[in-house]
Structure formats: C-alpha cells, structure tokens
Amino acid sequence: MAYIEAGIGADRKRKAVEEGQRVSFLFPYSQQVDQLDAKAFDESGQELYYYGYPKEAVNIFDDKDLKWHE
16 A cells, blocks of 8 residues: 655654545644655555655745645
C-alpha cells in the first residue's frame, strides 16, 4: 500500500494512504510544515512526491507553491 512519511529524526512517522484519503500527523513539537520533510511513496517504496516549496525556490516564496511536488 502507498504511504506518506513525515517528521524529523526519531519522530518520523509513516501512514498508509489510499487515493482521495486525507491523512494527518500529530507531533510533540511545533515545526513549520515545510520543514517536516513529508514524502509520498508508492507500494514498492519508490518516492513519488515531496511536500514543500519547489526545489528551485531560493529566497522568494509564494504560499501557492507550498504543495506536493514530483
């Protein structure tokens, strides 16, 4: 089954997902969502998407760019 991983260090969590399903994570600390290193994987463990800003964004960020990227 496909899954999403998110978190920092030892607090990294994994949750199984199905298409169209919403998933939420609860961590014992406060962190900006783009700093949680969220990644989506297929059934075989291949990374499909990451959540955050585009990798080419350096200093200028648009809130519309904070999303899942291939």
